[in-house]
Structure formats: C-alpha cells, structure tokens
Amino acid sequence: MVERATDCKPQMISMTLNGERVSIQANETDRLTDVLRHGEPSLTGTKLSCGIGRCGACSVLVNGELVNSCLLMAYQVEGASVTTIEGVGKGSLDPIQIAFMEEGGFQCGYCTPGMVMAVKALLLENPEPNDEQIVEGLSGNICRCTGYEGIKRAVRAAIRKQN
Amino acid sequence: MSKSRKRPDGNDKVTGQLAYLTDRTFPEMLYAKVLRSAYPHARIRSICTERAKELPGVKAIITHQDVPGVNGFGIITPDQPVFCDETVRFIGDAVAAVAATSVEVAEEAIKRIDVTYDVLSVLDDPAKSLAKDAPKLRDDGNVLYKKSFTKGDVAEGFKHCTAVVEETYHVPRQMHAYMETEGGVVVPEADGGITVYMGTQHGFKDQFQLSRILDLPKESIRIVSSPMGGSFGGKDELNVQPYAALLALKTNKPVKLHQTRAESVISSIKRHPMAITIKTGADETGKVIAHDVKIVADTGPYATLGPAILDFAVEHSAGPYRFEHVAVDGTSVLTNNAVSGEFRGFGGNQITFALENQMDRLAEQVGMCPLALRKLNLRGEHDLGPLEQRIVPTTGASDVLENVERLKDQLEFKKDLPFVRTGVGIAMAMHGGGLGFGRLDGAGGRLSLSDEGKIDVSFGFEEVGQGIVAVIEELTIAALHCDENDITITIGDTNRVPHSGSTTASRGTSMVWHALERMKQEFKEKLCEQAALITDEPVNDLCLGTGGIYKGEEQVLTYRSLREQVTSEANVVVETSFDFPTTPDEVDGGHYLYTFAGVLAAVEVDLLTGQVNVTHLHQAISAGEVVNELGYKGQIEGGGVMSLGYSIMEDMGMEQGHYLKPNFDTYMLPTISDVPRLSVDAIEKLPDGDVHGPRGVGEIGTVAVAPAITKAIHDALGIWINKIPVDPSTILQAIEKEGATWWNEQPIVSHK
Numbered sequence: 009m010v011e012r013a014t015d016c017k018p019q020m021i022s023m024t025l026n027g028e029r030v031s032i033q034a035n036e037t038d039r040l041t042d043v044l045r046h047g048e049p050s051l052t053g054t055k056l057s058c059g060i061g062r063c064g065a066c067s068v069l070v071n072g073e074l075v076n077s078c079l080l081m082a083y084q085v086e087g088a089s090v091t092t093i094e095g096v097g098k099g100s101l102d103p104i105q106i107a108f109m110e111e112g113g114f115q116c117g118y119c120t121p122g123m124v125m126a127v128k129a130l131l132l133e134n135p136e137p138n139d140e141q142i143v144e145g146l147s148g149n150i151c152r153c154t155g156y157e158g159i160k161r162a163v164r165a166a167i168r169k170q171n
Numbered sequence: 172m173s174k175s176r177k178r179p180d181g182n183d184k185v186t187g188q189l190a191y192l193t194d195r196t197f198p199e200m201l202y203a204k205v206l207r208s209a210y211p212h213a214r215i216r217s218i219c220t221e222r223a224k225e226l227p228g229v230k231a232i233i234t235h236q237d238v239p240g241v242n243g244f245g246i247i248t249p250d251q252p253v254f255c256d257e258t259v260r261f262i263g264d265a266v267a268a269v270a271a272t273s274v275e276v277a278e279e280a281i282k283r284i285d286v287t288y289d290v291l292s293v294l295d296d297p298a299k300s301l302a303k304d305a306p307k308l309r310d311d312g313n314v315l316y317k318k319s320f321t322k323g324d325v326a327e328g329f330k331h332c333t334a335v336v337e338e339t340y341h342v343p344r345q346m347h348a349y350m351e352t353e354g355g356v357v358v359p360e361a362d363g364g365i366t367v368y369m370g371t372q373h374g375f376k377d378q379f380q381l382s383r384i385l386d387l388p389k390e391s392i393r394i395v396s397s398p399m400g401g402s403f404g405g406k407d408e409l410n411v412q413p414y415a416a417l418l419a420l421k422t423n424k425p426v427k428l429h430q431t432r433a434e435s436v437i438s439s440i441k442r443h444p445m446a447i448t449i450k451t452g453a454d455e456t457g458k459v460i461a462h463d464v465k466i467v468a469d470t471g472p473y474a475t476l477g478p479a480i481l482d483f484a485v486e487h488s489a490g491p492y493r494f495e496h497v498a499v500d501g502t503s504v505l506t507n508n509a510v511s512g513e514f515r516g517f518g519g520n521q522i523t524f525a526l527e528n529q530m531d532r533l534a535e536q537v538g539m540c541p542l543a544l545r546k547l548n549l550r551g552e553h554d555l556g557p558l559e560q561r562i563v564p565t566t567g568a569s570d571v572l573e574n575v576e577r578l579k580d581q582l583e584f585k586k587d588l589p590f591v592r593t594g595v596g597i598a599m600a601m602h603g604g605g606l607g608f609g610r611l612d613g614a615g616g617r618l619s620l621s622d623e624g625k626i627d628v629s630f631g632f633e634e635v636g637q638g639i640v641a642v643i644e645e646l647t648i649a650a651l652h653c654d655e656n657d658i659t660i661t662i663g664d665t666n667r668v669p670h671s672g673s674t675t676a677s678r679g680t681s682m683v684w685h686a687l688e689r690m691k692q693e694f695k696e697k698l699c700e701q702a703a704l705i706t707d708e709p710v711n712d713l714c715l716g717t718g719g720i721y722k723g724e725e726q727v728l729t730y731r732s733l734r735e736q737v738t739s740e741a742n743v744v745v746e747t748s749f750d751f752p753t754t755p756d757e758v759d760g761g762h763y764l765y766t767f768a769g770v771l772a773a774v775e776v777d778l779l780t781g782q783v784n785v786t787h788l789h790q791a792i793s794a795g796e797v798v799n800e801l802g803y804k805g806q807i808e809g810g811g812v813m814s815l816g817y818s819i820m821e822d823m824g825m826e827q828g829h830y831l832k833p834n835f836d837t838y839m840l841p842t843i844s845d846v847p848r849l850s851v852d853a854i855e856k857l858p859d860g861d862v863h864g865p866r867g868v869g870e871i872g873t874v875a876v877a878p879a880i881t882k883a884i885h886d887a888l889g890i891w892i893n894k895i896p897v898d899p900s901t902i903l904q905a906i907e908k909e910g911a912t913w914w915n916e917q918p919i920v921s922h923k
C-alpha cells in the first residue's frame with residue numbers, strides 16, 4: 009500500500025504476480041504502478057515516466073495483454089495474472105533480453121523493461137512478426153536514447169533466437 | 172579492441188534489476204514536493220504556510236527564509252534562486268517546498284500554501300526584452316551576455332560578391348525528455364552531513380553548489396550521481412537537489428523527491444531557441460567571401476550555461492569552412508520563458524542549421540552543386556580552427572563529405588508517387604570537444620587493486636546511458652590486457668572517485684583514453700614488481716594478463732593472491748590528473764579537438780497534408796577510433812532520431828510565459844514509427860602521428876541532421892525552409908504560393 013493522508017480505504021487485492029499468488033494492500037486511488045513500485049512488492053523494474061499512458065515505461069502484462077500500468081487502478085487487477093519485468097527470464101534470461109544486450113537495444117535502460125514487456129506481448133501473439141508488425145507492436149513505447157534501430161535489431165534477433 | 176563487447180550494465184538493465192536513484196527508498200523516508208510560481212513574472216507579496224502546516228503528515232515546509240547559505244544556483248553564476256523571495260521570473264521558479272509522510276500529503280500541502288503576487292508584464296520574446304521601455308529582469312538590463320568574432324572586413328568582402336543570400340532562421344525550444352525525470356533521495360548522515368542520491372553530470376560540481384547553498388563543508392556532502400535514465404545535458408545543472416537536501420537536513424529524515432513528467436516539463440532547462448540572421452556572399456566561382464552572422468538567443472531568466480552556449484554557437488558560425496571575411500555578433504537575451512541551458516550539441520545544432528541552409532541557398536544562386544560549393548570552401552588538414560586558433564590537424568571535413576557524396580551517387584531514387592514528392596539533402600558539421608580554452612577542464616582517473624583482487628578503474632564520470640562504462644571496460648582491457656572479469660568500475664560517487672571533470676562536451680571517451688594512457692605503464696610495472704618479489708621471477712619477464720600475472724604463456728600469480736600477499740599500505744594505487752587538451756593559442760573558449768559529421772537525409776513529402784516523412788538518415792562520422800561499436804552506433808543513431816524530432820516534430824511552445832505542452836500527449840517525441848532507415852559510417856582515420864586517441868561522439872550525431880532534412884524538402888518541392896520544426900502548413904502554403912497545385916501530376920519544380 010502507498011501511504012495516503014486522505015480518507016480512502018485500504019483494501020486487499022489478490023492477484024497472481026509473476027507466477028505467485030499474492031495479496032497486496034492498496035488504496036482505492038492507487039495506480040497499479042504505484043503499488044508495484046512503492047507497495048509491498050517493491051518491484052521497481054516497472055518505471056514511471058509520463059504517467060498518462062503515452063510512453064510505455066510502465067508496461068506490464070495483465071492476463072497476457074500489454075497494458076500501461078499507470079493507467080490501471082490497482083483494484084482493477086483483482087484476480088488477474090500480472091507479469092512485470094521481474095517475472096521475465098527468471099532463472100535464465102529470456103531470448104528477448106539476451107537479444108537486447110547483444111544488439112544494443114538499450115542505452116540508459118529506463119525504457120527497457122517496458123520495451124521488453126512490449127516485445128514479449130508481441131511475440132506471444134505473433135511469434136514471427138514482420139518489420140511492420142514490430143513497429144506497430146512497439147509504437148506505444150518511447151525510447152529517447154537509441155533511435156530505435158538497436159531495438160529493431162534486438163527484436164529481429166529475438167525472433168531468430170526463439171526458433 | 173573487440174569493440175562488440177556487451178555492455179557491463181546490460182544484464183541489470185534488461186532484467187529491470189538496475190536500481191536507478193529514483194527507485195531507491197530508505198527507512199522512515201519522507202516525500203517532498205516543490206511549489207512553483209503561479210505566474211511567469213510577478214512580485215511576491217506574501218507567502219503564508221499556515222494552512223499547509225495544519226495538515227497531518229506534513230513534517231516541514233521551507234521557503235527562502237530557510238536557506239542557510241547562498242540562495243542561488245548556477246554552474247557558472249548562482250543567479251537562479253533556490254527559492255524566490257521578492258520576484259518570480261518564470262513559471263518554473265520555486266517558492267516553497269514541503270516534506271510529508273506521503274506524496275499525496277505533500278501535494279495537498281503545496282496546494283494549501285497561499286502566495287499572493289503582483290503580476291508584472293511578461294517578456295516572452297527577446298524582442299520585447301530588448302525594447303527600450305522593457306522592465307528589467309536584472310539591474311543591468313536584459314542582455315545576459317554578448318559575444319562577437321571578426322575576421323577580415325565583411326563590408327569590404329561583400330563588395331566583391333556576385334551572389335548574396337540573406338535570411339533569418341528560427342530554431343525551437345527542444346525538450347531533453349530524458350525518460351527518467353529528475354529526482355532521487357537525500358539522506359541525512361550521523362555526522363551532520365548528507366548523501367545525495369540524485370543524477371547529475373558532474374558530481375563534484377553538485378557538491379560544490381550544494382555546499383554553497385547549505386553552508387556545509389564540501390566534505391560533508393556525498394553525491395551519488397549514477398546511473399541515470401538519460402540526461403542529454405539536461406541534468407548537468409542542479410534541479411531538485413537543493414530542495415530534498417534542505418528538507419532532509421531540516422527533518423533529519425531521508426527525503427525523496429521525484430518529479431512527475433508535468434513538473435519536469437515546467438522546471439527543467441530546454442534547448443535555446445534562437446533567431447539567426449545571416450548574410451553570406453560568394454563570387455561567381457562559389458568561393459564564399461563574406462559571412463555576416465547575428466545570433467539572438469532566448470536564454471530565459473537565468474544564466475546557467477547560456478554564455479558558454481552562445482560562445483559555442485559563435486565559434487561554429489562558419490563551421491568546417493574557411494571564409495575570408497567573417498563577422499559574428501551573438502546576444503543572449505533574458506526573458507520570462509523557460510530557462511535555456513545545456514543540451515547535446517551545445518549551440519552547434521542551432522548555428523549549423525542556419526549555416527548549412529546558407530550554403531545550399533548560395534549554391535543555388537551561383538548555379539552550382541551544393542557539394543561542390545562546400546568542397547570549394549572546405550577547411551584543409553592543417554588549416555586554423557574557426558576562431559583562427561591552432562587545432563589538431565584533421566581531414567575529417569573532407570572525409571565525411573566524400574562519404575556522403577559516394578552514398579548519394581549510389582542511391583536509387585524512388586519515383587515520385589501521386590501526391591508524394593521525394594528528395595535528398597546533404598549537410599555537414601564540425602563540432603568541438605571539451606570545454607574550450609580558458610575553461611577549467613581538469614580530468615583524471617585512478618587504477619588500483621581492490622581488496623577482492625579486482626583491478627578497480629575509477630572515474631568521476633556518470634553513466635547517463637551513453638555507455639561510459641562500456642568505454643571504460645573496453646579501454647581498460649586494451650590497456651592492461653586483462654579481461655572483463657578482472658575489472659570493477661567505480662563511477663558517480665564523490666566519496667569513491669577521483670576528479671575527472673564533467674560528463675559533458677563529448678569529453679568522456681577521450682578523457683578515459685588519456686587517463687589510461689598516462690596510468691597503464693606505471694600500474695603494470697608496479698604490479699609486476701610486487702609479483703616479482705612474491706614469485707622470485709625476474710620482473711622483466713612478467714606481464715599482466717587474464718586473471719593475473721604471466722610469465723610467457725604461464726600464469727604465475729592471480730590478481731587475488733597478489734593482493735592477499737601485499738599489505739594495504741603497499742597496495743598499488745595509480746592516479747593521474749591533467750587537463751583536457753586545449754589550443755595553445757589564447758582564444759577564449761576555442762577548441763582543439765574537433766569531430767565531423769556528414770549527413771544524408773531522404774524524405775517523402777505528402778502534398779495533401781504537408782507531412783514530411785524521413786525515409787533514410789545516413790551519418791558519416793569522423794571521430795577517430797571506435798571504442799565500442801554498439802555504443803558508437805547507439806550514440807549516432809539515437810542522436811540522429813533526436814534531431815529528426817528537432818527538425819520536424821519537437822517544439823516546446825510557450826505563450827505569455829506559459830508552457831503549451833504539459834506532457835507527452837502534446838509534446839510529441841519520435842516513436843518507432845517515425846524512424847527512417849538509419850545507417851552510420853565511422854571514419855576512424857586520423858592523421859599520422861595523432862596522439863589524442865578516440866574522440867567522444869555523444870553530440871556529433873545530433874548536429875547536422877536538421878539542415879539535411881530541410882535540404883531534402885527543398886530537393887523534393889523547391890521550397891526553402893527557414894524555421895524548424897517544419898510545419899506542414901508552411902509547406903502547404905508554400906506549395907500554393909509557388910503556383911503549383913496538388914492535383915497536378917507534374918513535378919512542382921523540376922528537380923534532378
């Protein structure tokens with residue numbers, strides 16, 4: 009739960025977070041991002057940058073779908089399965105993560121968790137997207153550093169790796 | 172060098188494990204918010220914090236009365252108030268700050284601080300500030316700084332010109348838009364000092380500035396400033412550090428302050444908007460004879476690096492060319508707009524847009540190929556620098572131009588589609604590295620063997636995303652012949668690193684290389700001497716290698732056991748400090764090492780909408796040896812796309828001193844769908860005997876993109892652009908004015 013001064017009531021939210029069933033305390037007004045980052049889970053891999061659904065830094069998967077966690081209230085994920093960057097490549101790195109490293113898909117890395125989640129969602133839906141589909145799949149994620157070329161290279165390499 | 176090594180920070184970044192400074196939390200931490208001004212220009216009549224104090228959870232409220240030291244900051248001149256007392260001069264000026272038990276309480280408290288103002292008239296344009304009857308933003312008027320440069324006699328020069336082009340160019344207020352907004356945590360320490368966990372591009376400078384504000388000795392302030400989620404120059408100046416620091420000292424609790432995007436937009440520095448008027452004349456052969464430049468920069472109300480940026484623009488006014496008569500007159504004007512400051516390119520991007528446009532227009536007037544005109548006026552290997560100072564010999568200018576010319580000849584043009592015209596443009600730039608002559612530009616580094624038996628390489632730089640850790644790793648491996656597992660890298664912590672100067676001005680790579688060149692011999696010798704004593708091997712037979720000390724092919728001692736057998740006092744530590752190489756000539760601000768870019772842009776222009784779509788962006792870069800291929804490419808590609816934004820999308824518009832674009836829903840940044848085909852050619856060649864090693868490439872990929880794009884638009888439509896970002900409606904109007912009609916299937920003007 010994120011500490012509030014105002015009179016909103018805390019509630020318990022049950023969800024499957026990165027494969028584990030958890031119950032997390034949250035306020036009615038907490039966004040999913042707030043609870044993940046600052047609540048009990050302390051999962052700071054999910055970033056917050058614009059806070060209005062325009063940059064994708066806060067991307068997570070909810071029931072396998074890519075969402076901006078800054079636009080979702082915490083109570084909306086009751087009963088859902090939530091995957092954050094911490095849930096990707098647990099144990100051994102995901103081919104997407106390896107590809108990002110090998111192809112220079114990041115610089116400052118602040119967009120990277122969200123970007124990896126977007127690629128994850130894209131490849132779950134379509135394991136072999138063409139360039140146009142890659143662009144479409146990642147068009148909600150802003151990267152200010154790379155110029156996206158390294159990210160495109162990384163996605164193409166990830167597609168090859170998973171085959 | 173292997174060059175394609177993966178970055179050492181890669182694993183933590185792709186897994187989300189890397190703790191940025193804004194991700195940190197500490198026990199009993201409080202949350203802070205800053206109250207910014209309600210008006211862009213006003214006198215403060217009163218500040219009342221009573222209603223805010225009553226709010227449960229509020230732990231401290233501070234205003235100008237709570238600043239123990241100097242109530243001001245600024246890298247050169249501390250003229251920006253930490254908290255305004257009498258007057259607010261822009262909408263991002265701070266008036267008060269609050270620490271509370273939660274972000275929400277702090278936000279609520281801020282709303283309950285009652286400030287009354289007497290509104291003053293707003294100087295939202297340099298022209299207004301320069302008007303005779305304008306209110307003065309500081310006692311001596313509204314001109315922050317003037318800089319000029321003359322060579323020859325332009326008036327005389329113009330008499331000999333047969334072609335003259337005169338134009339005024341306007342370039343926008345670009346926002347850095349680093350993805351991680353400003354912030355972090357300040358923690359009070361038991362000894363009365365503080366640790367500041369907040370990003371910056373020069374930890375020791377923040378330490379100095381904060382010591383002045385807090386009236387604390389520098390030694391009591393530890394700055395942990397790395398890693399960062401981007402900066403691009405934008406976090407070099409102090410931002411929210413003073414507020415969290417003052418509140419942490421006042422409450423004796425850790426204080427977190429992480430700006431929202433909207434708060435960042437309001438308070439952060441931006442790229443200088445400039446109006447650049449240039450008259451350039453050539454003779455009938457295309458030789459430029461006279462070049463008269465007037466620069467007016469909107470610097471906002473406070474100095475930060477405004478003067479240095481103007482110096483840089485003035486210096487680069489003739490770019491890579493040699494003109495006989497040059498007069499440059501620059502003025503940095505105070506306004507009530509955003510504070511303009513350091514941004515990747517540092518004034519070079521603005522002046523290059525104007526200069527390269529002039530070259531293209533002149534070529535048209537003279538009736539010659541724009542590339543031929545450039546070549547005719549280009550500097551040679553041993554020519555003086557743009558301020559007539561001696562510089563390191565370089566063939567970069569002609570090298571990059573040849574590269575893009577070759578590519579242009581190979582390009583196959585798509586035929587124009589109905590309602591779409593295509594075009595290609597070329598531009599180039601020359602860009603100085605380091606801070607320039609007469610500026611404190613010290614650098615240094617340290618090599619030591621850590622207690623764990625690792626070779627610790629330590630620099631006072633910050634990792635902002637540019638890949639300095641990869642550069643350090645790569646260059647250390649090359650210098651010491653060890654491998655990545657033998658090395659630890661320590662940066663961005665004033666308690667643990669030597670002074671290396673700022674992580675700016677494309678100086679990092681260069682400084683790491685110079686430092687290692689100076690330290691490597693001594694470090695190797697000292698380790699081998701110790702190893703010789705331990706192993707009884709002759710010292711001359713020993714050398715460093717992977718994992719330890721070798722005799723020929725055989726490892727005789729690991730670094731770890733070497734360390735274990737040496738006392739702490741005798742442990743090898745090698746340090747160096749030196750200055751960034753500058754020109755031997757006493758030319759204020761003049762640079763010595765320059766890099767070059769040649770850019771080719773291809774565009775499609777939609778005749779129905781006026782939209783410009785960049786389809787290919789190629790950059791040829793001359794900056795010496797490539798240290799890390801992925802890092803190099805990333806800097807140039809990323810810089811290129813950032814400048815694509817500058818050329819056709821990004822402008823942080825302001826009206827009456829208020830921002831028009833509060834967040835990324837209105838301030839549009841390039842997304843993956845805006846990205847053209849990108850290509851980068853690194854020209855690694857340096858003149859024989861060059862002793863300066865690889866140059867930095869943090870900025871050069873941003874400098875010459877805009878003029879290449881606008882020339883491509885000219886190539887497509889025959890219209891000249893004098894203002895960026897290119898506005899589709901300007902294009903539509905121009906098409907109409909030219910008398911062309913979009914339903915006409917014939918080319919609008921003949922091209923090619």
Ligand code: FES
Nearest residue numbers: 057059061064078
């Ligand atoms: S932070 Fe959620 S989309 Fe930008």
Ligand code: FES
Nearest residue numbers: 115117151152153
């Ligand atoms: S790597 Fe910095 S924003 Fe993408």
